[in-house]
Amino acid sequence: MGIVVVTGIPGVGKTTVMKKAALGMDINFVTFGTVMIEIAQEMKLVKDRDEMRKLTLEQQKKLQIKTAERIAKMKNVILDTHCTVKTPKGYLPGLPEWVVKKINPIAIVLVEADPEEIYNRRASDKTRNRDPDTKEQINEHQMMNRAAAMAYAALTGSTVKIVFNHDNAIDEAVKQVAPVLK
Numbered sequence: 190m191g192i193v194v195v196t197g198i199p200g201v202g203k204t205t206v207m208k209k210a211a212l213g214m215d216i217n218f219v220t221f222g223t224v225m226i227e228i229a230q231e232m233k234l235v236k237d238r239d240e241m242r243k244l245t246l247e248q249q250k251k252l253q254i255k256t257a258e259r260i261a262k263m264k265n266v267i268l269d270t271h272c273t274v275k276t277p278k279g280y281l282p283g284l285p286e287w288v289v290k291k292i293n294p295i296a297i298v299l300v301e302a303d304p305e306e307i308y309n310r311r312a313s314d315k316t317r318n319r320d321p322d323t324k325e326q327i328n329e330h331q332m333m334n335r336a337a338a339m340a341y342a343a344l345t346g347s348t349v350k351i352v353f354n355h356d357n358a359i360d361e362a363v364k365q366v367a368p369v370l371k
Contacts, residue, residue, distance in 0.1 A: 190216065190265050190266075190295070190370070191264075191265070191266075191293075191294070191295040192260070192263070192266045192267075192268050192292055192293065192294045192295065193266070193267050193268065193294060193295060193296045193297075193298060193369060193370065194268045194270060194284065194292070194294040194296070194297045194298065194341075194347075195207045195267055195268065195269050195270070195297075195298045195300060196269075196270055196271055196272040196283065196284075196297065196298070196299055196300070196334065196338065197271075197272075197299060197300035197301060197331075197334065197354075198271070198307065198327065198330045198331055198334060199271075199311065199317070199319055200307045200308075200310045200311040200314065200319070201300050201301060201302050201307055201310075201354060202300060202302065202310070202354040202359070202362075203269060203298075203300040203354075204220070204269050205354075205359065206300055206352065206354050206359060206362045206363060206366060207267050207269060207298070207300075207366065209359060209363050210362075210363045210366040210367060210370060211267055211370065214370065215265060216265055216266070216267055216370070217263055217264070217265055217266045217267070218266075218267050218269065219260060219263060219266050219267070219268050219269065220268075220269040220270070221256060221260065221268055221269065221270035221271075221283070222238060222241065222269075222270065222271070224256045224259055224260060225241065225252050225253070225255075225256040226238050226241060228252055228255050228256060228259075229241065229244075229252055232252075234248060234252075239317065239319075241274075242274055242275065242276050243276070243277070246276075246278070246281065249274075249276075249281060250285075250287070253285065253287070253288045254287055254288065254291075256288075257287070257288040257291040257292055258291060260291075260292055261291045261292055261293070267370075268292065268294070270283055270284065271283040271334075272284065272297075272299065272333075272334035272337045272338050272341075273330065273333045273334055273337050275322075275330060280330075280333050280337075282337055283337070284337070284341050286344060289341045289344055289345055290344060290345065293345055293347075294341075294345060294347045295347055295348075296347050296348045296349075296350060296369045297338050297341055297342055297347055297348070297349045297350070298349075298350045298352055298366060298369055299334060299335065299338050299349060299350065299351045299352065300352050300353075300354050300362070301331055301334075301351060301352070301353055301354070302353065302354050302355055302356075303355065304324040304325070304327040304328045304331070305324055306355060306356050307327050308322070308323075308324050308327055335351075348369075350365070350366070350368075350369050352365040352366055353365070
């Protein structure tokens with residue numbers, strides 16, 4: 190199969206959708222952020238995942254390259270990551286050229302939901318320390334992700350599949366993903 194990238198903004202449910210879609214399949218589920226935090230902790234740059242977005246751009250780039258190198262060696266992978274990372278200085282590409290070319294995905298799955306749904310999911314998730322974005326900022330972030338996903342596809346020749354994960358409709362989202370995993 191190669192590497193299929195799944196992406197979406199925090200709170201959209203990308204991990205939940207893709208794990209359910211991959212049930213019973215011989216696929217390695219890898220989270221870019223988990224590999225990246227392992228490397229950042231090895232380098233003593235952060236203590237937890239939520240500190241990652243506050244690193245300098247140079248630190249982010251070094252971590253992204255090291256993470257891409259590890260992941261590129263893997264086979265048959267669903268790669269859970271963010272298309273863009275919202276930082277205090279603006280949006281940072283989650284898969285800039287030096288990363289996406291190393292990973293070379295066969296497809297990019299962009300999971301989306303209505304901004305109000307994401308806003309409400311974030312408000313009820315007490316396990317994370319997320320930025321308090323408005324519905325308008327959530328919408329902007331999703332639009333930035335669409336633009337970035339197409340740019341990544343142009344660099345790699347991969348396809349982009351938009352999957353909608355609306356509240357109480359995960360089975361429909363899973364059906365939308367199925368053709369990509371075949």
